[in-house]
Amino acid sequence: MLPVLLAPAAPGPWGGPRLGPRHGLVLALGLVLAVGAAEAQGTAQGRPSVLATLWRWTPLLLEGFAFNIAISLLAMAIGTAAGVLLGLAQVSQAAPVRRVAWFLTQFFRNAPWLVLLFFAMFLLPFEFSVAGITVPFPGWIKATIGFALPVMANTSEIVRGAIQSIPFGQWEAAESLAFGRRQTMWMIILPQCVKRMLPPWMNLYSLVTMATVLASVVGVTEMLTLVSEVHAAEGGRPELLAPLYGYALACFFLYCYPIGRLTVRLERRFHVRT
Structure with missing residues (x-):
């Protein structure tokens, strides 16, 4: 197991290239070309305008987005809360607790996300009873739990790596000041870990956001599901495929790209050499 988990290398002196504005321009150009080709094809066949069709369905598609x-935010909130506790358990002084936490982290971290999603969708109940009252358990909540499991495992590893990257002298200095282990962890170690954990945690959020389209496979009505339904509602016009899916791609890019740029800035600002 690596002694430290650092954020991926930032551009410049630390590593290779990152997404930049030119990549967004290439994506925009590709989308414009796809829409233009579809527009020309539809016009030649006397069909409604592709741009008008996209505009008409935009409110529904954005609602799905x-x-x-919402699923990604809830999954990150649940997974982060559980992952911090699991990461702290990985550095526990109790060997049984440490081993169980390590096993859970490795299991959910290396399991395919789609398998975990199916696991949550089909093994969790569709409803449960509380004091004689039947409460439904919607599919989107189960999908959120399915995404929260890998978030938990990856957050656990981020926390574990950040804690172990703090020089041991910090623990010795706290012990010399009569701090207990819990006081040292919460008042000295974890505050120093925040800047080490934040960039990889933000990268994880981008991955979770892009992975939420997997929920369409298990019947959750999100953007990709709505794209398929819109295409079917328009009679399955083949020229609409590229514009519709390109529209979905552009939405995710415009949402995740600023997060990626902010992550790069934080990596540059908080880069820690050990």
């Missing part, structure tokens, strides 16, 4: 964002 907002649902993707």
Whole structure:
């Protein structure tokens, strides 16, 4: 196991290239070309305008995209809370606790996300009873739990790596000042870990946001599901495929790209050499 988990290398002196504005321009150009080709094809066959069709369905598609964002935020909140506890358990002084935490981290970290999603969708109940009242358990909540499991495992590893990257002298200095282990962890070690954990945690959020489209496979009505339904509602016009899916791609890019740029800035600012 690596003694430290650092954020991926930032551009400049630390590593290779990153996404930049030119990549966004290439994506925009590709989308414009796809829409233009589809527009020309539809016009030649006397079909409604592709741009008008996209505009008409935009409110519905953006509603589905907002649902993707809501799932990603909830999954990150649940997974981060559980992952911090699991990461702290990985550095516990109790060997049984440390081993169980390590096993859970490695299991959920290396399991395919789609398998975990199916696991949550089909093994969790569709409803449960509380005091004689039947409460439904919607599919989107189960999908959120399915995404929270890998978030938990990856956050656990981020926390574990950040804690172990703090010089041991910090623990010795705290012990010399009569701090207990819990006081040292919460008042000295974890505050120093925040800047080490934040960039990889933000990268993880971008991955979770993009992975939420997997929920369409298990019947959750999110953006990709709505794209398929819109295409079917328009009679399955083949020229609409590239514009519709390109529209979805552009939405995710415009949402995740600023997060990626902010992550790069934080990596440059908080880069820690050991």
